[in-house]
Amino acid sequence: DMARARGARKVVPLPVGSAFHSSLMEPTVEGMTRALEAVSLADAAVPIIANSSAMPVVSAGEVKEELVRQLCHCVHWLGSVEYMIEAGVSTFIEIGPGRILCSLIRRIDPSVKAINLPDFRKD
Secondary structure, three states, X not given: OHHHHOOOOOOOOOOOOOOXXXXXXXXXXXXXXXXXXXXXXXXXXXXXEOOOOOOEEOOHHHHHHHHHHHHHOOOOHHHHHHHHHHOOOOEEEEEOOOOHHHHHHHHXXXXXEEEEEOOOOOO
């Protein structure tokens, strides 16, 4: 109801196990920040679309910042998918159990291909 009142075009309830991407995740920020400080990342070879802004990030520093930021900020899913489609992405691959992301992508643009790999392992 709140999303519709604020102008959301469509509301899709998602079954989740915790309050991810909300201020209720604030207690996790310090631990994630420490964990990421201990990890060496290279700059992305392909831009990564940030959940919290629906904009591309490339540098390792930007990626680490986004990983922390997205814990407590809402996901700009529609904007992220629309950005990728406008940038020429025509095939999306969801890795992991379930097909919810593929389903959401097809609702945004039925002309793109959305593939689910439920049990992907790099051998």
